[in-house]
Amino acid sequence: xxxxxxxxxxxxxxxxxxxxxxxxxxxxxxxxxxxxxxxxxxxxxxxxxxxxxxxxxxxxxxxxxxxxxxxxxxxxxxxxxxxxxxxxxxxxxxxxxxxxxxxxxxxxxxxxxxxxxxxxxxxxxxxxxxxxxxxxxxxxxxxxxxxxxxxxxxxxxxxxxxxxxxxxxxxxxxxxxxxxxxxxxxxxxxxxxxxxxxxxxxxxxxxxxxxxxxxxxxxxxxxxxxxxxxxxxxxxxxxxxxxxxxxxxxxxxxxxxxxxxxxxxxxxxxxxxxxxxxxxxxxxxxxxxxxxxxxxxxxxxxxxxxxxxxxxxxxxxxxxxxxxxxxxxxxxxxxxxxxxxxxxxxxxxxxxxxxxxxxxxxxxxxxxxxxxxxxxxxxxxxxxxxxxxxxxxxxxxxxxxxxxxxxxxxxxxxxxxxxxxxxxxxxxxxxxxxxxxxxxxxxxxxxxxxxxxxxxxxxxxxxxxxxxxxxxxxxxxxxxxxxxxxxxxxxxxxxxxxxxxxxxxxxxxxxxxxxxxxxxxxxxxxxxxxxxxxxxxxxxxxxxxxxxxxxxxxxxxxxxxxxxxxxxxxxxxxxxxxxxxxxxxxxxxxxxxxxxxxx
Numbered sequence: 001x002x003x004x005x006x007x008x009x010x011x012x013x014x015x016x017x018x019x020x021x022x023x024x025x026x027x028x029x030x031x032x033x034x035x036x037x038x039x040x041x042x043x044x045x046x047x048x049x050x051x052x053x054x055x056x057x058x059x060x061x062x063x064x065x066x067x068x069x070x071x072x073x074x075x076x077x078x079x080x081x082x083x084x085x086x087x088x089x090x091x092x093x094x095x096x097x098x099x100x101x102x103x104x105x106x107x108x109x110x111x112x113x114x115x116x117x118x119x120x121x122x123x124x125x126x127x128x129x130x131x132x133x134x135x136x137x138x139x140x141x142x143x144x145x146x147x148x149x150x151x152x153x154x155x156x157x158x159x160x161x162x163x164x165x166x167x168x169x170x171x172x173x174x175x176x177x178x179x180x181x182x183x184x185x186x187x188x189x190x191x192x193x194x195x196x197x198x199x200x201x202x203x204x205x206x207x208x209x210x211x212x213x214x215x216x217x218x219x220x221x222x223x224x225x226x227x228x229x230x231x232x233x234x235x236x237x238x239x240x241x242x243x244x245x246x247x248x249x250x251x252x253x254x255x256x257x258x259x260x261x262x263x264x265x266x267x268x269x270x271x272x273x274x275x276x277x278x279x280x281x282x283x284x285x286x287x288x289x290x291x292x293x294x295x296x297x298x299x300x301x302x303x304x305x306x307x308x309x310x311x312x313x314x315x316x317x318x319x320x321x322x323x324x325x326x327x328x329x330x331x332x333x334x335x336x337x338x339x340x341x342x343x344x345x346x347x348x349x350x351x352x353x354x355x356x357x358x359x360x361x362x363x364x365x366x367x368x369x370x371x372x373x374x375x376x377x378x379x380x381x382x383x384x385x386x387x388x389x390x391x392x393x394x395x396x397x398x399x400x401x402x403x404x405x406x407x408x409x410x411x412x413x414x415x416x417x418x419x420x421x422x423x424x425x426x427x428x429x430x431x432x433x434x435x436x437x438x439x440x441x442x443x444x445x446x447x448x449x450x451x452x453x454x455x456x457x458x459x460x461x462x463x464x465x466x467x468x469x470x471x472x473x474x475x476x477x478x479x480x481x482x483x484x485x486x487x488x489x490x491x492x493x494x495x496x497x498x499x500x501x502x503x504x505x506x507x508x509x510x511x512x513x514x515x516x517x518x519x520x521x522x523x524x525x526x527x528x529x530x531x532x533x534x535x536x537x538x539x540x541x542x543x544x545x546x547x548x549x550x551x552x553x554x555x556x557x558x559x560x561x562x563x564x565x566x567x568x569x570x571x572x573x574x575x576x577x578x579x580x581x582x583x584x585x586x587x588x589x590x591x592x593x594x595x596x597x598x599x
Contacts, residue, residue, distance in 0.1 A: 025062055026110045027052065033117040038080050045072045048111050062108045066096040073115060078149045081120040083180045083187055088114040121147040124186035128155050130193055132162040147187040152178075156191060163195045167228040169254060169264050170196035199229045202255070202263035204237075208270040212246055216304035220244060221252075221268065222340025229264055237340075241270065243372070244335050246305035248273040275300050283490075283594040291315035307333045316354060323354020333370070342371045345380065351482075356499050357511045358481045360390035366405060379408045386432070390481035393510030399480045401432040401440075413451065417570045418597060420461045423450040430483075441473020443483050449599055459527040465599045467492070467519035470547045476503060476512045484513025487541030487556065490592050492519050494539050495558020495577030497588075503545050503554075516544035516553075521599060525564070533571070535562040537598070538580065556581055560590075562598075570596050 027049050031039050043049065047065040051057045057065070066089050077085045089096040090112045092105065126141050139145075141155040156173055163171035174194035180187050204223045206214045221237035234252050241250045249271040258264045280294040293313035301308045308330070315325045329349040337344035346367040353360045368382015382405050389398045407428040413419035426447040433440045446468040453461050469485045476484070489498035502511040523537040542555035560577030575592040579585055592598075 025052065025108045027113075028110065029113045029115070031115045031117065033119070034080075034082075034115070038076070038082075038117065041076050041080070042073060042113075042115060045069070045076050046113065047072060059105050059108045060102075062111060063091055063096065063099050063105075066091055066111050067099070069113070070097065073113070075149075077115070077117065080117075081122075081146050081148045082117045083121045083147065084118045084182050084185065086116045086118075088112075090114070119185050121180065121185050121187045123147045123189060124181060124184070125188040125190060126155075127189065128159055128191040128193065130195065131159055132166055132168075132195070135159075135162040141189075147189075152189055152191075159191075159193050161231075163193070164229075164231050167198040167200075167230065168195040169199045169229045169231075170258065172196070197258065197262060199258050199262055199264045201225050201227050201229055201233070202259055202265035204266050204268050205255075206268045206270065209272060211272055211275065211300050211303060212270075212305050213303050216336070217241065217268065217270065220305060220336040220340060222336065223266060226263075234266060237266075237268075239375070240336070240340055240372075241268070244299075244305040245307065246273060246299045247271060273299055281595065284591075289315070290317040292317065301332075305335055307331075307335075309333075323359065324352075325354060326350075326352045338369060341373075342369050344368075345370045345382070353482070355486075356497075357486065357502055357513070358390055358392040360388055360481045362386065362388040362390075362482060364403075366403070368405070376412055377408065377410050379406075381406045386480075388480045388482060392481050393505050393508045393512050394477045397438075397481075398436070399438050400435045401438070401480075402435060403433075404431045406430075413449075418566070419449075419451045419463075420453045420458065421451055423448070425449075432480075438480075439474035439478040441471060441479075443469075443471050445469045461523075461525040461527075463523040463525060463597075463599065465519070465521040467517065467521075469517035471515040472547050476505075476515065476545070479513075479515065481513065484515065485517035485543055486513050487517065487519065487543055490594075490598070492539065493541040493556060493558045494537065494575055494592060494598075495560055495579050495588075495590055496541075496556050501541060501543050501554055501556050503543060514543035514545060514549075514553075515547050516549045518542040518544075518549055523598065525597075531566045533564040533566070535564060535575070536560075537562065537575070537577070539577075540580075558590075562592075564597070573598065 027046065029043055029046070031042060047068050048062055051061060051065055069089060070087060073087050091099060092109055123141070123143050123145050126143050128137050128141070131137070137155045138151065138158055140151045145151070160171045172194050173191055175192040177190040178187065201223055203225060204218050204221055206217050209217060220240050222240055223233060223237045234254070238250055238252050241247055247270045251269045253267045253269070255265040255267065275298055277297045277299070278295065280292070283291045291313060293311065295309055295311035298308045300306065310330050312328045316323060327349065329347060331345065331347040334344040349364045351362050364384060364386045366382045366384030368380055370378065370380045372378055384403050384405070386401045386403050387399070389396070405428065408426070410425040413422040413424050428445045430443040432443070448466045449464070451461055451463050471479055471483050486499035486502045487493050488496040488500040503514045505512050518541070520540045521537065523535055525533050525535045527533045538557065538559045540555060540557040542549050542553050544550065544553040557580040558577050559580040560575055562573060562575035564571040564573055573592070573594045573596065575598065577590045577592070579587055
């Protein structure tokens with residue numbers, strides 16, 4: 001690489017103009033022997049151009065920026081494989097490298113960049129080693145392939161990563177020899193790797209905590225002291241600590257020097273989050289009325305990052321339902337109870353429902369364990385008691401049951417709040433055994449959602465949802481009212497009255513919930529600006545008398561349009577829907593307002 005003060009006439013010129021109060025300078029870039037892509041990259045790298053657009057530079061600023069641009073231009077050229085290029089930067093006719101930044105001229109009129117890219121280099125020698133057993137350098141880092149600095153760096157990163165993956169935490173490049181043979185347009189690269197010793201995890205050294213006990217932080221992190229070093233364990237320990245929500249910041253860092261016994265300590269620096277927090281929310285529907293919710297949270301109840309959450313909500317306010325719904329739930333979670341990925345979770349819940357087709361009061365107490373199987377998969381299993389007293393079309397009934405709830409979620413969405421790609425799977429199984437004269441059985445639900453972005457710049461998102469539900473064991477009269485299924489309203493079929501679809505009981509002149517449910521929803525979400533999206537949707541629901549619906553099971557549908565406004569923490573949703581059944585289409589208009597996508 002040569003830096004020179006003069007260059008022969010070049011083939012392409014592009015003037016970049018900028019003006020400020022202190023200086024008005026023309027920034028000109030002339031490039032020979034390069035395509036438009038490289039010209040764009042060089043243009044974007046110019047610091048003079050950047051400060052002319054964002055600052056109010058004086059002459060001294062422009063001279064300093066021009067001198068810094070030598071290295072910036074060389075970086076772009078090397079990344080593109082041009083190791084024999086020449087660069088000249090002139091400030092009002094004088095080579096920038098020869099100017100003194102402290103004795104700059106009073107004004108700068110022109111800065112001219114002249115770059116001759118010449119020909120690209122290819123690799124002559126491309127050697128790196130020793131490598132971890134069973135590994136190889138990238139295909140792009142081979143003799144005869146185009147020589148680029150990013151390919152050299154990829155080979156280095158790959159070799160170091162492979163050694164670290166089998167316990168050599170301090171693997172490094174001990175020596176590098178890079179020679180450019182200009183006459184042959186070849187770049188010889190030899191990289192010597194020093195793997196270092198195979199290390200084991202030492203102690204987790206914790207700093208920054210004041211209220212959460214150090215012993216509990218180590219238990220939650222779950223770093224396997226004495227085990228062979230593995231980078232993934234460090235990342236998993238970081239995620240476990242963040243998952244508690246007891247810390248606003250978590251950083252794990254390897255010690256610079258291993259111990260004499262072959263162990264490597266890990267330093268954990270944490271910043272504790274405020275212990276107490278409260279929040280509230282609201283949602284409005286022209287069918288179901290308004291819903292209000294609030295919660296209070298303690299993130300470190302007993303000094304071990306235990307979380308206590310008390311939440312309440314009221315729904316059906318001034319809506320079309322028969323009455324108000326109330327819920328009060330207290331939940332306690334203790335992280336790392338059995339192991340670092342298994343939390344103790346217990347809740348006590350009281351609920352009163354005034355629904356269109358039934359009223360119920362219930363209480364439920366459950367204790368169980370929540371396990372994070374992987375980054376995507378979470379499973380809960382527990383045991384508890386449930387009592388429900390309800391008034392349905394069949395009369396007043398009471399149920400006292402032992403329940404064994406199990407639920408699992410598998411989430412591969414790119415964003416849980418506003419997904420554009422991936423899918424989500426959720427399922428619950430609730431075996432229940434009657435402690436009175438009631439029936440025992442099993443309640444199952446499933447929820448599957450998928451998303452795909454299409455079109456220019458992925459501005460259109462196709463979203464689909466399938467919901468399934470089934471009650472096995474009791475018949476309609478024997479089942480607890482809250483276990484049966486209805487359809488209609490937000491969450492099932494928009495454009496239909498809330499819980500308007502169930503199983504007709506003509507003899508009693510009323511409607512019962514069904515023992516099975518199938519719900520289908522489809523949305524097309526089109527982004528028209530950075531913050532506003534338009535949505536078209538169609539929902540359909542089917543309720544079955546038996547555990548599985550059949551061709552005679554009643555169904556209904558709804559369709560509509562909506563708008564989403566992206567707030568940065570989730571979209572505000574407004575949907576307008578109507579019936580989509582052939583005999584009732586367009587009879588009524590329903591409005592739904594909330595935060596977050598419908599699904």
